[in-house]
Amino acid sequence: MLSELEELVLCESFSADHRAVARSAATVAAQGSRWLDATPETLVIGGVTHLRWTFGVPRVLLVGHHDTVWPIGSLSDHPWSIRDGIARGPGVFDMKAGLVQMFHAVGSLSSLDGIRILVTGDEEVGSRTSRELVLDSVRGCAAALVLEASADGGALKTVRKGVSRYDVSVRGRAAHSGLQPEKGVNAAVEAAHQILALTELDASMREGRPHGPEATTITPTLVSAGTSANTVPDRATIRVDVRAASEAAQARVDEEIHRLVVRTPGAELIVEGGPVRPPLDHGSSAALFAVAQGAAVRLGMRPLCAAAVGGASDGNLTAGAGVPTLDGLGAVGGGAHADDEHVVVSEMPLRAALLAELITSV
Known part of the structure; x- marks a missing residue:
């Protein structure tokens, strides 16, 4: 497992570098084919390379x-290493160890009939080209098992917030800020009004829950204005980045943001x-989590924990399609996207065994 993990980590796969993603896909395809004795479909959509294996009628x-968030060359500052039972390197936790565990789990089964595997190349940038591929791949299935890294302590991810993204644009009127500022319509001032309005909406959506998995959050992120100092x-x-705890909250925020009102005369x-x-x-994960708990008991593993998280994954898409979904079945470790990204090596075979038992149970 460690040799295979090293192979994947050393093949850097920054989402924005489509050539690097293609090289990574070839490496993943070769590794998966050795375990599955089958060549995947290689699907290039919008320049991004995805892989899919299908065995029989998918269930x-x-x-x-x-793909990873780490730019090409990150290995120079974050080299692959194993020390004191901890593996480190770009993307080791999110989520190359999960892929290794997945191939070992599926490769250990006596029959692959009814299994479909999808490995995408742009999840870290919002699944822009793979969204429809995910929805097509899960159609007709009884369950979706997501190999994203676990939550703290190895907890499975049973709740993920929904994600909405908005661009709020203001059009004003330019004027010389020293000679005739009164003839201008200041788009920056109107943007400030809108940021305050979004902040008020954020507070109203929290309803006494300032933080945590039950809170819906509305966060202005990138802001720009103006062309010159005068x-x-x-x-x-x-x-604007929105994380919604429910479909109802997501719909309410969408309605409110599209109803924002101009405060500066002359602005658009x-x-x-x-x-x-x-x-x-x-509701999407409860039944599968119960099955996973039973699998852990049969394997003599410690009891499984569940976690609700704010980040999104392709599990949001499969759940949104109405298919029972369990997430966080990948590596145990921490530091996703950060300098201390790492994997607990001893957990890798245990998680592979859990996944194999879960697949069989489903």
């Missing part, structure tokens, strides 16, 4: 991704965007 979809800005933009407001991933809720 269980295993979902993973091979000109009244005629354009401003605000990028344009709102674009909306929901991009639905929530994965308890």
